[in-house]
Every structure is written in structure tokens, then in C-alpha cells.
Amino acid sequence: MALCYMRLLCRRNINPCTFRNLYTSSSKNVAVSKPFFMGSTICETHDEKNLRLKRPMSPHLSIYQVQLTSLLSVSHRTTGIILSTYAMLLGFGTLLIPGGIPCLIEIITNLGLSAPVLFVGKTLIAFPATFHTFNGLRHLAWDLGMFLTIKEVYSTGYAVTALSGISALALAAI
Template structure:
């Protein structure tokens, strides 16, 4: 090996060795490998039809309706629904106030609510207080999870029941204010 380096033939021998290996591999490929699958181009409509047919044959995953309801996923769904509901009310009132500021001024809203029967007032307060209390308390539960608390299954259920109980108590307190 030292002699080829001193003469300067090392790179030439390496190139010859690599070239002979490549030509052997190409010769073997042409002898042994034959393509048995033929491909063809399809128009987009035909390709989409084939894809839709394949999708119909796929097994579908179980839907959540076949499972027994669990506190964890009911709480998650309720948290999302209450968040969307509170946001929709807030943005709806803000847009209505921007559209007609004199109609939705605080004085007019207070006068309108004062004229309602007591049963309607309490029902309205309960409808507003329950989602607000649940979403706020469930947010604290999620902050606890972010800190690494109540992550076990028992902890998740304990904190879930605690949120439901605290929601009931705080909803009653907010309605009676």
C-alpha cells in the first residue's frame, strides 16, 4: 500500500475498483430484476374515484358512542362547549355594542333586565353563571395538570368531581348575588 502511494497510483486503483463494482451491480440488475408491475397515468377524476373506493373498504375506528361515558371526556367536551359559549356571548355583545352603542349601553341593559320577572332573572343568571363557573374551575384543574398534579386516573376523577361540586356551589352563590 505504501508503494502505490509513493508512486501516486492509489486513487487510480480505487477508481478502477469502484468502477468494476458498479458495472457488476448493473449487470446483475439487468439479469435478475424485472419489473412485474406496470403503471399508467390516470386523469384526476379516475384517480379520485379509485381513492374513494379504497376509502370505503377501510375499517372505521370505533365511534365514541359505543363507549361508556367517562368523566374525563365529558369534562373535556363540556370545557370546550362552555368556552365557545362564553366567547360567543362576549363577542356577540361586543359586536352588538359596536353596531348600536346607544341601544346596548349599560343603562339600557340594566333597565331591560330590571323589567323582567324574577324567575326569568334567576334563570338567566343560572344560564350565565354555570358555564362561567365550570370553565373557570376546570381551567384551574388544567393548570394543576400542567404543574404535574392530579395526573393519575384517580387524581383525574377526584379533581373532576371536585370541579363539578365547586361548580354547583359557585353557580348557586353567583345566582343568589
């Protein structure tokens, strides 16, 4: 099908580079350079043109200082992914492990791990749940129009981090 359309375009002397914006992300990123000889044009992307002209690449993430707000936003998304992974593993564990999750807990108990190792493991498992919960409550407060000044955003961010750490430690101690 595509070959038929290309043959039709070539018969009518229509350059396929004119349609490049249909299959690229942005038409602004395409530059058509001067033809070497009549009837020929070269299509190149923005990056290819910058490489050809030996222009330096501008820094994007390396020049910015990490802020608490962006760090907590990325952490909230990451903990959401971790929690969904927990749910999938628990579901597949129930289906695939003979005896289900209680059998898996018994296997871990029979490994004879020391108390500090178990405590650290339980804390690492509990922290994503507590952080995602408290940060979700913070986002709900923002939806109600509360704590939206920069000072309050930072103070609630520190409070969420502290509360989630303390509650993860408390859950691991149970």
C-alpha cells in the same frame, strides 16, 4: 389551467386516478378496482368499496361508555365557546344598542320577570364562566404535574363540577 394539465396528462396516457392521493385526505382510502376492459380503471373511496361489497359499518361512538374525563373535556371546550360568544355579544351590544349594556339591563328589568326565572337565567349565564375557570385551574395543576393518577383525575373532576355549580348559584344569588 386545470383543463390544460388534464389535456397534457391524457395525451401522455397518464391516468388521473394515479394522482388521486393529492386531493384526497389519505391515499390509503383509495382503491383501484379491476378494469372492466383494458385501459380503464375505476377509482373508489374506502366507503364506496365497503358499500359495493356490502360490508357492515363498524360502530364507533355508539359502543363506548361515556366517561367523566371525556365529558369534562367536551364541556370545557363548550364553555370556552359560550364565553367567547358572551364577549362578542357584549361587544356588539355596546356598539349596536343605543345606551349600551346598561340600557339592555334596564329593558330586562322592565320586563317584570319573576324572581325564580331571573335566578335560573343568571345561573345559566354564570355557570359557563365558573366551570371554565375551575376546570382551567385544574388543567394548570395538571401542567405542574399534580393530580394525574386516575383516582385524582376523577376526584378533581367531581370537585370542579360541584364547585362550579355552587359558585354559579352563589353568583346568581347576588
